[in-house]
Amino acid sequence: MGNAHLHSIHVHPVKAVRGLAPREAVVEPWGLAGDRRWVLIDDGGKVVTQRRQPHLALAAAELLPGGGVRLSAPGTRPLTVPVPRAQATVPVEIFRDKVEAVPADDEAAHAWFSSFLGIEVRLAYMDDPAVRRPLAPEYARPGETVSFADGFPLLLTTTASLDALNSLIARGEHAAEGPLPMNRFRPNVVVAGTAAWAEDDWSLLAVGRVRFRVAKPCGRCVVTTTDQGTGKRGREPLFSLGRHRRLGDKLVFGQNLVPLSRGTIRVGDPVTVLE
Numbered sequence: 001m002g003n004a005h006l007h008s009i010h011v012h013p014v015k016a017v018r019g020l021a022p023r024e025a026v027v028e029p030w031g032l033a034g035d036r037r038w039v040l041i042d043d044g045g046k047v048v049t050q051r052r053q054p055h056l057a058l059a060a061a062e063l064l065p066g067g068g069v070r071l072s073a074p075g076t077r078p079l080t081v082p083v084p085r086a087q088a089t090v091p092v093e094i095f096r097d098k099v100e101a102v103p104a105d106d107e108a109a110h111a112w113f114s115s116f117l118g119i120e121v122r123l124a125y126m127d128d129p130a131v132r133r134p135l136a137p138e139y140a141r142p143g144e145t146v147s148f149a150d151g152f153p154l155l156l157t158t159t160a161s162l163d164a165l166n167s168l169i170a171r172g173e174h175a176a177e178g179p180l181p182m183n184r185f186r187p188n189v190v191v192a193g194t195a196a197w198a199e200d201d202w203s204l205l206a207v208g209r210v211r212f213r214v215a216k217p218c219g220r221c222v223v224t225t226t227d228q229g230t231g232k233r234g235r236e237p238l239f240s241l242g243r244h245r246r247l248g249d250k251l252v253f254g255q256n257l258v259p260l261s262r263g264t265i266r267v268g269d270p271v272t273v274l275e
Helices: 054-059 109-119 159-170 238-244
Strands: 005-009 024-028 038-041 060-063 071-072 078-080 090-094 095-102 122-125 156-160 189-192 202-207 208-218 250-259 263-266 271-273
Touching: 005 263, 038 090, 054 109, 071 109, 078 109, 090 122, 109 122, 122 250, 156 208, 159 189, 159 238, 159 250, 208 263, 238 250
Parallel strands: 156 189
Antiparallel strands: 005 189, 024 263, 038 122, 060 071, 071 078, 090 095, 095 122, 156 250, 202 208, 202 271, 208 250
């Protein structure tokens, strides 16, 4: 582990939409600053993601100072959406959680995404991540919260494990689909300089001076089969994960992290396994 280091950082300002790869990011208790603070909901208040709308992979969101976003997508005019003013919240259903969020002020934001997807959706913002969504109690410590990420503040993957997975894919029935890029897994932090699957054994680590606990392996879904450049779906990596990386009823790749301290992480920072 002596050469383990932070290979890349990824922030997704709008859940399910293409994100950014900054050189550094501020770590907050609920995740990287600006990560997944915005979300799309349908007319029933349920979160809309690439699970139902793989076309979302083609949209992009740039994080602006203050937390607003600039939206862009093929065939559309870019749109800047500011953080909404304080107003009545709406209920958002994200998996098993019910969360309050603030709708975007500008109807143009709702219309932009609705036109792009061809279904009626609304854009909403998590105004206070310190209180809005507690972590699942079976994995949480008192007071821990999360943004609109699937379940945990950060997702970690490693380049060595992706290489190992791509080797499995290359020997399998759907070899033509590989090798897969890391963006299939939509991580927040990617670590290089480890052995393949080394992260399975980590429970506490530091990236630079920021400490994290490893909450659980990340169970993967159909989104990983979605080409993030085209929105088209295949069979991999779920086919190979199902054969080689099954944990109970979950197909796993990557580890979910919870910050234990605040600070700034930077590409190239050393990654130290503490436990």
